[in-house]
Amino acid sequence: MIKKKLLSIITINKNNARYLEKTIKSIINQSLKIFDLIIIDGKSSDKSVNIIRKYSNKISYWSSSHDINIADAFNKGIAKSKSDWILFINSDDYLHNNHVMNNIYNDLLIFKNYDMLIYKIELKSRDLKKTHGIFGGSMTKINKINFYNTFPHQATIINRNYFLKYGNYSLDYPIAQDYEIILRKKKIKIKKIDKIISVMRDGGITNTNQLKAIKYFMKAQIKNRTNKIYICIFIYLYGVLKIVIKNILNKLKIV
Numbered sequence: 001m002i003k004k005k006l007l008s009i010i011t012i013n014k015n016n017a018r019y020l021e022k023t024i025k026s027i028i029n030q031s032l033k034i035f036d037l038i039i040i041d042g043k044s045s046d047k048s049v050n051i052i053r054k055y056s057n058k059i060s061y062w063s064s065s066h067d068i069n070i071a072d073a074f075n076k077g078i079a080k081s082k083s084d085w086i087l088f089i090n091s092d093d094y095l096h097n098n099h100v101m102n103n104i105y106n107d108l109l110i111f112k113n114y115d116m117l118i119y120k121i122e123l124k125s126r127d128l129k130k131t132h133g134i135f136g137g138s139m140t141k142i143n144k145i146n147f148y149n150t151f152p153h154q155a156t157i158i159n160r161n162y163f164l165k166y167g168n169y170s171l172d173y174p175i176a177q178d179y180e181i182i183l184r185k186k187k188i189k190i191k192k193i194d195k196i197i198s199v200m201r202d203g204g205i206t207n208t209n210q211l212k213a214i215k216y217f218m219k220a221q222i223k224n225r226t227n228k229i230y231i232c233i234f235i236y237l238y239g240v241l242k243i244v245i246k247n248i249l250n251k252l253k254i255v
Helices: 017-028 048-054 070-080 100-110 160-166 177-182 210-223 229-251
Strands: 007-013 035-041 061-064 085-088 116-124 131-136 156-159 190-201
Touching: 007 017, 007 070, 007 100, 017 035, 017 048, 035 048, 035 070, 048 061, 070 085, 070 177, 085 160, 100 116, 100 190, 156 160, 177 210, 210 229
Parallel strands: 007 035, 007 085, 035 061, 116 190
Antiparallel strands: 085 156, 116 131, 116 156
16 A cells, blocks of 8 residues: 555656666655655566666555556556656656755645646757757647647646546557547646756657657547547648658758
8 A cells, every 4th residue: 555645656667777777766866755656567578677676665666567558557557646646757757856846845735726737848868968958837838739749748747636537548549648638628727837857868659659649649639529520630641741851851961
C-alpha cells in the first residue's frame, strides 16, 4: 500500500537502461519529498531492472511485465497511484533540478481545482550538449489544441479527478494517447505556470514517428468531435505534406 502523497510521479521504461538511472536520481534527489515514485517497466531485457532494484528502497512501487503499449503502461501506473496529482516523467526525461518539488508545492495546493497545470520543459539533444529551446507554460497555445498537441506531457501535471471523470488512456492509441485524453473535455481547466520543471531529450516516440502521430491526432479529433470530419482529414493531409516537404529539404540540406 502506497502512503498518500501530494504528487505521484510515474516513470515508464522499456530497454532504456542508458538513461533510466539519471531519471530516477533526478526524482529521488528532490529536496522536498511530497511525491511517490512509481516505475512501470515493460519487461526490459537490458539492465533496466537491475537499476530499478538498486534504488528500490526509494521507489514506492515498481513492476516489470509485458505492456500492450505505452497507454497500457501509463494506466498501470495510474492504478497504483493514490495522490491528488500525477506527473509522467519517462526514462528519456528527468526533472530539471533538485528543487522542482519546492517550486511547485504551493501550486499543487492553490490550484487544486484545476484539471491540469502546464509548466515549462527544456528540450535538449540526446547527449544533452545542445539546448533546442524551452516550451510550455504561458507559451502553450491552448487555442490550437483542436488541431495538434500543444501540451508538453513531461511538464503537465494532471489532477487525479480528471482520470476518475474522463477515464484512463485509451489502448487504441499506441501513440498520441496523451493528446486524445486532453480532447475528452471540451472546456478543460488549465493553469499555465512559467517554471521549468523537466528536461526532455529529443528523438522521443512522437518525434521519430511523426506521420504515425498525426494519423492518431486525426483519429483523436474525430473520436472526440473536436472538428468536422473533413476538417480533421484536411489537417492530417496538411501535416503529411509539411513532413514530406521538410524531409525532402533536409535531404537536399536546404534546411
